[in-house]
Structures are given as C-alpha cells and as structure tokens.
Amino acid sequence: MPDNKRVRDLTLVDLGQQTLIIGCDSTGAVGPKSGDQLQVSGELLGRMIAVVPIMEVMASGALPVAIIDTLSVEMHPTGENILNGIKKSIEEAGLPLSLINGSTEENFPTSQTGMGVTVVGVAERNDLRIGSSVDGDIVYLVGKPLVGAEVLDKPRLVAGIKTLRYLLEVTEIHEILPVGSKGVDYELKLLAITAGLSFEYLLGADKVDMQKSAGPATCVLATGEREAERYLKELHLPVTPIAILKPDITF
Structure with a gap:
C-alpha cells in the first residue's frame, strides 16, 4: 500500500x-x-x-x-x-x-x-521543492495578506498564479509557499520546520501584519539567495524580505 x-x-x-x-x-x-x-x-x-x-x-x-x-x-x-x-x-x-x-x-x-x-x-x-530551502536563504514575502472585500479592492497587491509561474522559473528561488488563512507567521514557521531549519526575523518583518489571514493565497513566501531579489522586483508587486533561515539548534 x-x-x-x-x-x-x-x-x-x-x-x-x-x-x-x-x-x-x-x-x-x-x-x-x-x-x-x-x-x-x-x-x-x-x-x-x-x-x-x-x-x-x-x-x-x-x-x-x-x-x-x-x-x-x-x-x-x-x-x-x-x-x-x-x-x-x-x-x-x-x-x-x-x-x-x-x-x-x-x-x-x-x-x-x-x-x-x-x-x-x-x-x-x-x-519536489518541499523543504528545499537552505541555511542562509532569505525569506521574501511577495504580495500582501488580504482577505474578504480587500481582495476585490486591492488586486494589484495580490500575488496570483502568474506570479507563481514566474517564481518557478527563477533559478535563485529555492522554495515557494502560498500563505493561507493562518497568516504569514504560521506559514514561515512551517516552512522552516519542513526544511529542518530555524529563522531570524529581519527588520522588514515589522512592516507586515504577520498574523493576518491571506484569504485566497494573496501572497507567497519565496526563499532564495540575495541575488533573487532583483528578479522579484520585476513582478511589480510588494516584495518584503522578512527573515533569514538559520540552522536549527534545538536538541
């Protein structure tokens, strides 16, 4: 079986x-x-x-x-x-x-x-790309967490399927995780655990409501090298570096 x-x-x-x-x-x-x-x-x-x-x-x-x-x-x-x-x-x-x-x-x-x-x-x-993030990767938030009527009112802040298809083609991007109703912070922790890593928040994280629902996956987490940011800027969406992945030192 x-x-x-x-x-x-x-x-x-x-x-x-x-x-x-x-x-x-x-x-x-x-x-x-x-x-x-x-x-x-x-x-x-x-x-x-x-x-x-x-x-x-x-x-x-x-x-x-x-x-x-x-x-x-x-x-x-x-x-x-x-x-x-x-x-x-x-x-x-x-x-x-x-x-x-x-x-x-x-x-x-x-x-x-x-x-x-x-x-x-x-x-x-x-x-398979699940758990493919590595030590030193930057975690970027692409798009904004939106829910309910916000999704209709702010379509230019939404990272959708076209965004995902673009990210899948960027070699410098290692892993992509759509954010759901439990929010950015929840998905970030799952991403790190799945890769066997921990993380440290960057200064940009304070610009994001980390607990807010992202409704129908209006934003995604993308991990990769620092060089990946120049490709992300071509998306014409909000791009925020929110964390850096580090070795898991728990025992």
Whole structure:
C-alpha cells in the first residue's frame, strides 16, 4: 500500500519514483446567493477558490493532473458561473480544461453558496521543492495578506498564479509557499520546520501584519539567495524580505 503523509496543507502519496500531491480549499457564505455574507459573482468566486490548491500543488513542484470541484449549488446558473471562474484559473496556470471533474446539488434549492476544489498533482521525486530551502536563504514575502472585500479592492497587491509561474522559473528561488488563512507567521514557521531549519526575523518583518489571514493565497513566501531579489522586483508587486533561515539548534 502506498505510503502517505501530511506536509503543511498537502497530502503526499509516495509512488516510488513519483509522488502524488493533493491540495484542497473550500468556502461557504461567499457568492451571489441571497444568504451569502460576502456578495461576489459566481465566476469570481470560482476563480479565487481554485487559485489556492492550484498554487499549493504547483509550488510543491508537481504538475496538476486532476481538478475536482464539489459545488453545493445548482448547476444552472450558479454552478455554471463558478465553473467559468475555475476554468479561468486553470487556463492562467497553463493547464488543459480536460482536468476538470465534479458535481453539483440538484436535489434541494440552496440560499447560500458553498464549494470546494481539490487538485491532484504528480511530481518526480527529484523535482519536489518541499523543504528545499537552505541555511542562509532569505525569506521574501511577495504580495500582501488580504482577505474578504480587500481582495476585490486591492488586486494589484495580490500575488496570483502568474506570479507563481514566474517564481518557478527563477533559478535563485529555492522554495515557494502560498500563505493561507493562518497568516504569514504560521506559514514561515512551517516552512522552516519542513526544511529542518530555524529563522531570524529581519527588520522588514515589522512592516507586515504577520498574523493576518491571506484569504485566497494573496501572497507567497519565496526563499532564495540575495541575488533573487532583483528578479522579484520585476513582478511589480510588494516584495518584503522578512527573515533569514538559520540552522536549527534545538536538541
């Protein structure tokens, strides 16, 4: 039976020379229905929620091979609009739309939107980037932690799929970790632990709300050499060096 383990927000299934990477995200009370607490279009909702697991899986070094949507709404019109948003995120990631499968709620009428997206990816063992940070790496925060209506109001501060694809091509960047609802500080600690390292905050860290939710992964942590900063500046996004990775001296 294949060995599996939980690493950060991902499930890793060891298949020998390859590893199956599974990520997911969900939301409720956000959407176009009368009972939703935050009113957004179905298309925008689908786009935002699909971004999170797509980015998490791709950041690990895996190639998505299946994207599953579980929509707690009717197919027409709400589900169809959500699917249009999911498809836009898939296309932005440079992936084929044939990866999509899923289901909707056709038995009962709903007054509030709920949905989930699961992404399954495959990586060659040597291509995995999880835990690839090294002693001396600078941890950069790219983008800003935003949540709720802020995501709609400040799109130029959001590091999305296009940002991730760019970072994956920069040789000087070792590891990329999308920040989720638990905030920058939480993800930074996980990143260091996974690499078997500790960290020291830099002066730039005091410019960031380290505890704030980043909603649908509006920012990412990128680790790498100091030379990497010049490539990050080409993104035209906020880039803040927040920590330096150091050997773990705990016993």
